[in-house]
Amino acid sequence: MVNADPRARLLELARESRASLSELSRLLGKNPAYLQQFVRKGSPRKLGEDERRALARFFGVDEGELGAPEDISSPGKSRRGEFLPVPRLALGASAGPGTLASEEAPVGAFQFSTRWLRGHGLDPAQLSAIRVEGDSMEATLRDGDEILVDRTPRAWRDGIHVVRTGDALLVKRLDLARPGTITLVSDNPAYRPIELPAEEVEVIGRVVWKSGRL
CATH class of the missing domain: 2.10.109.10 (Umud Fragment, subunit A)
Known part of the structure; x- marks a missing residue:
């Protein structure tokens, strides 16, 4: 599944898991404001492959929900819920x-x-x-x-x-x-x-x- 707005989906997943964007940023090894800037200011324009994969695995979802191209096989999907x-x-x-x-x-x-x-x-x-x-x-x-x-x-x-x-x-x-x-x-x-x-x-x-x- 490819979501047209990965930023909105990220916010939704964060709320569902009760994880703050600053906590998720630290999980990625980034500064606490990293995902807040991605969601609110569009910087970076899209998540990097490693960051997208780590978040997909954390949430147990397909990478496509966070902006991955359709032709990428998502580890988040194959390992969903595991x-x-x-x-x-x-x-x-x-x-x-x-x-x-x-x-x-x-x-x-x-x-x-x-x-x-x-x-x-x-x-x-x-x-x-x-x-x-x-x-x-x-x-x-x-x-x-x-x-x-x-x-x-x-x-x-x-x-x-x-x-x-x-x-x-x-x-x-x-x-x-x-x-x-x-x-x-x-x-x-x-x-x-x-x-x-x-x-x-x-x-x-x-x-x-x-x-x-x-």
């Missing part, structure tokens, strides 16, 4: 003293089965993958593991989360037993719990999957 990319961010969540979270541009993506994501109640637009740094969460999470973080807004609960305290990004278990206080707990007994006022902790998301070397 896999979706989750952006891998160029930062680490410290399982140690803490790392600065200043760079959040995607540096690639992991492909996840659409069926697996839906089976676990996960919204692809709310997911990102980052690297674990340090040893405070051993043996659950090891230095260099990749973790999938679900940023869907919800009430806080116990479990492993990525949190921001000041400029530091941490991966810890949350202990919410004391009202007004969040205790950040490490799985490695060599590290003592960290107690902080709730207002000093920003919960980025819950860790829902990990991948690491044997």
